[in-house]
Amino acid sequence: MLDPDQLTLHTLTLRQLATAAQISEINGQAEDAVAPALDQAVTDGLVLSARGAYMITPAGRARLDEVYPAAFAEIRASSDVAAAMDSFESGVNRQVLELTTEWQTVQVDGTPTPNDHGDPEYDARVLDRLGRVLEKTRKVLGPLAAADPLVERFTDRLDAALTRAEGGETDYVSGVRVDSVHTVWFQMHEHVLRLTGRERPE
Known part of the structure; x- marks a missing residue:
């Protein structure tokens, strides 16, 4: 380490x-x-x-x-870590990116429009789905968290950001000036890529 x-x-x-x-x-x-x-x-x-x-x-x-x-030799040699990263990239990472887009925009007459957060029910549905994805992320990244405690610190910070968003601080989903879910996710993704020696997917 x-x-x-x-x-x-x-x-x-x-x-x-x-x-x-x-x-x-x-x-x-x-x-x-x-x-x-x-x-x-x-x-x-x-x-x-x-x-x-x-x-x-x-x-x-x-x-x-x-x-x-x-x-990171031991981490990079682990088949469990490799499988976890495959699942992360193909599953929860894509889901978080999709939910971030849904949070930022709403469909008005079939056209994506910036979300003004005037519909609390819409926001609540997105936040509920995001919460379930973050819960799944902890399980997916379990092998990495077992090898490197910083991974769990990232998932704790994601939960903290989601809690603030659920409390009405809408910037904490995708804002760039705070430790939002999006900001912390980007940091965590970069960290696990460096841990495992992988490249960021295009």
Whole structure:
């Protein structure tokens, strides 16, 4: 697995521009441990810093590409993990993408129209289906969560975003400025792809 410094660097591949606090929220490390790791990574040319936020450099990505094969060798060799990823890509990932589209648009006279969230029954139906897909996701990704606790942290964050959406905060389904279901799902997807050495599907 990744050591703490490598995990900090890895987290910047999941969120392209992030503060130490945001990195801590994603990977569960203490912020006072993340900050010095970032400072060292900046010194080493692996990370760029601007106004308190950080971004990984090509050198940082190259470093991780060197680290991943050994760090995740056991995960990548697991047939259970491979089967879980096949199920994830062909099932729940497609379903979440479809439900995100349904959340963002409604059909008016056969034409997709931006959802103004004026129909609570429509929104409730989408949220109910999304909740069932997220519950299934925990089961599908079980072999990965057993090997890497960060996977379970992502599913917990997805549940937290859904709870806020169910409470009326509509941005928490697909908003890009908050840790919405869509935002956290994208991060989780990138993480499991890097764990398993797979490419993001077209």
